[in-house]
Structures are given as structure tokens and as C-alpha cells.
Amino acid sequence: MQSQTFLSPVLHLLRRVAAVALVGAACVGQALAQNGIDPQQPADAFVKAVGERALDAMKADNAVRSGDPAAITEVVNTYILPYVNLEKTTRLAAGRHWRQATPDQQRRLVEAFKGTLIRTYSTAFRQVTPHSTLVILPYRGAADATDTVVKSSLTKERGGAPVSIDYRLEKTADGWKIYDLNVENIWLIQNYRNQFNQEINAGGIDGLIKALNRNA
Numbered sequence: 001m002q003s004q005t006f007l008s009p010v011l012h013l014l015r016r017v018a019a020v021a022l023v024g025a026a027c028v029g030q031a032l033a034q035n036g037i038d039p040q041q042p043a044d045a046f047v048k049a050v051g052e053r054a055l056d057a058m059k060a061d062n063a064v065r066s067g068d069p070a071a072i073t074e075v076v077n078t079y080i081l082p083y084v085n086l087e088k089t090t091r092l093a094a095g096r097h098w099r100q101a102t103p104d105q106q107r108r109l110v111e112a113f114k115g116t117l118i119r120t121y122s123t124a125f126r127q128v129t130p131h132s133t134l135v136i137l138p139y140r141g142a143a144d145a146t147d148t149v150v151k152s153s154l155t156k157e158r159g160g161a162p163v164s165i166d167y168r169l170e171k172t173a174d175g176w177k178i179y180d181l182n183v184e185n186i187w188l189i190q191n192y193r194n195q196f197n198q199e200i201n202a203g204g205i206d207g208l209i210k211a212l213n214r215n216a
Helices: 003-007 010-017 030-035 043-060 069-083 086-094 103-127 188-213
Strands: 133-136 147-155 163-172 175-183
Touching: 043 069, 043 133, 043 147, 043 163, 043 175, 069 103, 069 175, 086 103, 086 175, 086 188, 103 188, 175 188
Parallel strands: none
Antiparallel strands: 133 147, 147 163, 163 175
């Protein structure tokens, strides 16, 4: 399966939203303290803080907006990965096949998925402009929710049509973590689950990992 086919329609949508699709994997820790974002705050405030911090970093870095892979990786590692549970994202996308994978295959699958998403962002980040703005919509989740959705809209240009982006989060011992993303009514996990399933049925877990790494 070719990379362009494998990533559609998520690649097309991420090119439009440009910057703050938050997918990655890491634990909370030193990066959280450095960025000054409290994962224990209300879910909508947390998403707003993470999204605006990442967007500001991209606006300020010409190398990111030109699609430089090293610069993009640095921004992702610093401003995105600490707040997202990519292992859960990958596990849910793989579905029942995750349990059939060895620990080593699971680790390699998470890393391959991370690489695929970063390569997707290399194109998306070129569309960040000084006028890109993120607006968090009124939050309707329960105060004691442990799994919730925060809705937002992203505008690239003044007067431009906003793109709807929803973030699904879980409350962990370390605070909120984002693990799924809905861009204009397409949930990332559901989209990749269908494509993961096709690759695994054709070539097993290793076949999926190869497909994700094909254009690394």
C-alpha cells in the first residue's frame, strides 16, 4: 500500500488544519514543568494551553513552517508528546490484533506510528500562518469526568472558514492525556483502525510496521 493511500483521508484533513493535531506518546515529567502546563486543570483549559503553546512555537519557527523534519520533530517532542498517550492510540487503532503482538512488536508499532504521524505533520505545518488561531468551544463535560471530549475550531487566516477539531482525553494519575482526535467528523483511531486491519490481515503485525515505515 502506498503512503498517500495509507494516510488518506487523515493526511488531507491534517494539511487543512495545519498545526495542532495532537498525537504522540510520552509521559508527563520534566517537559511539563518546562512548558508550564498543568495536566490537572480542567480538560478544556488543558487543551487550550497545550494547543496554544504548540501553535505559538510553530508560528515562531520558520524551519517548522517550511517542513524541516528535524525542527518538526523537536516541536513534537517538546510541545506535543508529553501530553498524549500514543500507546493507547496505537492499541485502540490495532484493536484485537494488539493482544496478538509481542511486546517488541507493540513497541515497534508505536514507534512506526509516531513516525508516520510526524511525516504527515511535515506537510501540515507548512500551512501555519501568523494569523492561525485556536478557539475552544463551550465545554459541556462533567466536572468529575475521567474520559471526555473537548471541542475546538482552528482558523488559518483572518476571515477564513474554521475547521472543527475535537480532542478525546482520559484522566490518569498524572492528569489529562489526549489519545484521539476528530477532524471534521473523522476520528483518527477509527480511520487508522480500518487501515491497520487491512495491513495486518495481509502481512501480520510486521507487515503493518513495514507499511508505516515504508517512506521513513
